[in-house]
Amino acid sequence: MVYSQLKEHSTEFAPCLVNLFFYLSNELLSIIENAGRLNIPMPDVIKRAVKILKGESDDK
Known part of the structure; x- marks a missing residue:
């Protein structure tokens, strides 16, 4: 039903x-x-994953 x-x-x-x-993933990212x-x-x-989502590069 x-x-x-x-x-x-x-x-x-x-x-x-x-x-x-959207809001759940945003809050989870903030907690991390x-x-x-x-x-x-x-x-x-x-x-x-956090660096990628924030747009930071991982150049070493």
């Missing part, structure tokens, strides 16, 4: 879901950045 209602109104929910994912500033250990993969 819920699935059929969601299917009928999916175009109404799409903008809401886009906004939700702050953790890095506090020198909390995190995997190199996450550090590189």
Whole structure:
């Protein structure tokens, strides 16, 4: 029943879901950045992903 209602109104929910994912990912990125500033250990993969998302180059 819920699935059929969601299917009928999916175009109404799409903008809401886009906004939700945008704000969730933005807040997650902010939390990860702050953790890095506090020198909390995190995997190199996450550090590189944050640099890429912030637009910083990884030139050495």
